[in-house]
Amino acid sequence: MKTLVLGLGNPLLRDDSIGLRVVQELRVRLGDKPDIEVSEDYWGGLRLMERMIGFDRAIIIDAICTDAEPGTIHLLSPNDIPTQRSTSAHDVNLPTALELGRQAGAQLPTSSEIFIVGVEADDVQTFDEALTPEVEIALPQAVEAVLSVLDREREKS
Numbered sequence: 001m002k003t004l005v006l007g008l009g010n011p012l013l014r015d016d017s018i019g020l021r022v023v024q025e026l027r028v029r030l031g032d033k034p035d036i037e038v039s040e041d042y043w044g045g046l047r048l049m050e051r052m053i054g055f056d057r058a059i060i061i062d063a064i065c066t067d068a069e070p071g072t073i074h075l076l077s078p079n080d081i082p083t084q085r086s087t088s089a090h091d092v093n094l095p096t097a098l099e100l101g102r103q104a105g106a107q108l109p110t111s112s113e114i115f116i117v118g119v120e121a122d123d124v125q126t127f128d129e130a131l132t133p134e135v136e137i138a139l140p141q142a143v144e145a146v147l148s149v150l151d152r153e154r155e156k157s
Helices: 016-032 045-052 094-103 133-156
Strands: 005-008 038-043 057-064 073-076 113-118
Touching: 005 016, 005 045, 005 133, 016 038, 016 045, 016 057, 016 113, 016 133, 038 045, 057 133, 073 133, 113 133
Parallel strands: 005 038, 005 057, 057 113
Antiparallel strands: 073 113
């Protein structure tokens, strides 16, 4: 099963870089697995959907802002992300992007094969390359969450 592990974020906006930091760690641990591509990106919506074309499974790691404590790890599906916080009126949320891609005939993972590891952020607006302390502490937990999803899904196949 061809799997994409994709970290999202902006490396210059404090906790928004958590997805990128997680995949940096995962590259070391998963680099020898030919069926797993570990990568990073900076886009959501339609561009994120396009990035998943050709994969059977996707694990996306990103910062998330809810009312949870900073550093909380959320395991989500595409339908758990109801809003699009894009500055572009031409972009769409992930479930809509996936549906559009499928209608266009793109080979995409099914919604049950897309996993989102969200790390609760504290600060995604300050220009700084350092994570806040709570999110820095959560970094190894986020790495383990991705590895756990990979292990669980390997056992099923």
